[in-house]
Each structure stands twice: as C-alpha cells, then as structure tokens.
Amino acid sequence: MLTIGSLGKKTGTKVQTIRYYEQIGLMPEPGRTEGGQRRYGDTEVDRLSFIRHSRQLGFPLEAIRELLDLSDNPDRSCHEADSIARRQLKQVELRMDRLKALRTELKRMIQECSGGNTADCKVLEVLRDHSECLTDHDGIGA
Amino acid sequence: MLTIGSLGKKTGTKVQTIRYYEQIGLMPEPGRTEGGQRRYGDTEVDRLSFIRHSRQLGFPLEAIRELLDLSDNPDRSCHEADSIARRQLKQVELRMDRLKALRTELKRMIQECSGGNTADCKVLEVLRDHSECLTDHDGIGA
C-alpha cells in the first residue's frame, strides 16, 4: 500500500495533481487509513501511469477519459482508440507546422540584429511590421 | 477614429481580447465618446498589431510587455530585445523536439493497430506500457 507521495514518485506526478485527477473523476477515490490518509494499490499505479503517459503524448484529459473508458471495456472496437490517436497525431502535426514557421521568422529576426540601440533594432522592427508575415490570424502554437 | 470593433477587425483581434489587454495594462486606456464608448487612433492600431504579431510568434504577454517597453525607449540597447527573441527561439525549438518525439510514438502506435477489439489494441497497450518510452517526466508539449 502506497501513500499519495510514493505514488507520485513512482509515476512522476505531483501530489496535488493526483488529488486533482481524483476530484475530476479521472482517478477513483482510494481507500483511506483510519486517520483519513489515502492509500493506493497496483491498480492505481497502472491507471495513473496510463494517464501520465497519455498526457506526455499530449492527449487532453477528456481524450484520456475516453481512452480509459475503452480500456475498461475490452469488447469494444479498437477503432475508437485508433481514431482518438489519429486525432491527436493531427494536432501534433499542426502544431509542428506552426512552430516551424515561427522558428524561421525568429531566426531571421535574430540574425538581422545590429546590436545598436533599439531605435534601429531589427527584432522590434519585424515585430512592428505586420505586413511581412503570413497573417495567420488565429495563430499561436496552442 | 475607430471603434473597438473596427480596431479588432483591422488587427485580427476579438473585442473581448482588446478589453482584456487594456485591463492588464498592455493597451492604454483609450479616449471615449460622450456615451462612454472607446475610440482608437493610429497609435493604438500599431501597438495592437505589435502585440498580435508577437503573440503569433509565441511570445508570452510578459515578454511582449518588455518588448513594448524597449520599443518605447529608443536609446536602450538592442541586446535586450535580441535576448528576449533568443529565449523565445529556444522555447520554440524545445517544443519542436518534444513534438517530434511524440509524433514518432503516435505514428508507431497507430500503425500497429490491429482493428480488432480493445483487448489487444496496440494503442491502449502502448499507452499502458510506460517503460517503452523516454520517461520525460515533466514532459508535455506545453
């Protein structure tokens, strides 16, 4: 039986985060000691590992909730899990494309820095001049 | 003189977002009509364009605040702007590296999907098996 702290260490999760997952129903309410402290077993270690690994792959918590659901019903079709993963891959590729464009522009900006004073700073100039760039209005690499 | 709506259209910014920037002191308080509606001039168009363009390049609002500050003081050194940009480039490259790793793992996952039922779904299996991956504990492509 593990304390919340050791579970955290085992899975690379902060204690507060584990409690947060419990609060939003992603982790089950665990057993408690007489004094009211949480105690965890192997099932919980596995579940939390699954969650953390999925998070590291960028899956949003709602997608993880679906995946856990699929995982709990072994007779359902694999296609659903597959399509969730595909959706996630699309997201990742989209973000990569955006970041690539950003990197290019940032590099250009930096290369042109004269090192003088800000009055003729290329960095600020590029930032000011909106027209030069591919005006991707809902931009940001979110 | 522009209304907040036309300023928004000109710069690709939602009205609420402009008010939010004002609230956090990134945009100045503009003049008002007798009825209390905001009216903007060219200065504000420029400033907001600068902000939006910087956001599209992924700069956090705090960095933009610094950049605007530099921009307002033309006698200060360009190096500060340069180093902010460099910091930002580092962030972008870090995120790209992470996303690249994620993409690889996601692709592998998807390719191995058998299409059967979830009991032997590779996607779920990979997600369950934490050991296979480069355990990047504070991971996420944030």
Next chain:
DNA sequence: TGTAAATGTTCTAGTTGCTAGAGGTTCAAG
C-alpha cells in the same frame, strides 16, 4: 513513550490568455 520532522489533509485562490454570457446602453442608418 515522547517528540519532532515529514508527510498527509481540506480549502481557496492563482496561473495564462483569453472566451462567453447576462443584462443593459449607445450609435448610425433609414
């Protein structure tokens, strides 16, 4: 057995960068 340190508890509020809605006012066109 006593006690102190480490770890646990709940609750609330903050983070970033917006976005949405309620409920009301002003403005510009016809």
Next chain:
DNA sequence: CTTGAACCTCTAGCAACTAGAACATTTACA
C-alpha cells in the same frame, strides 16, 4: 424616430494544473 447592430460592465469559465494557509497524522529515533 425607431430599430438593430455594436457597444458597455461584470462575472464566470476553460485547461491543467500549482501554490499556500492552516491543521492532522504518521513514522523514526532517542
């Protein structure tokens, strides 16, 4: 002069946590 679009303020919500206050429990060691 009316109508309807666009404005106003204010509050709350989103994701996915993180941090802190104020207190309780557990564990290790003397």
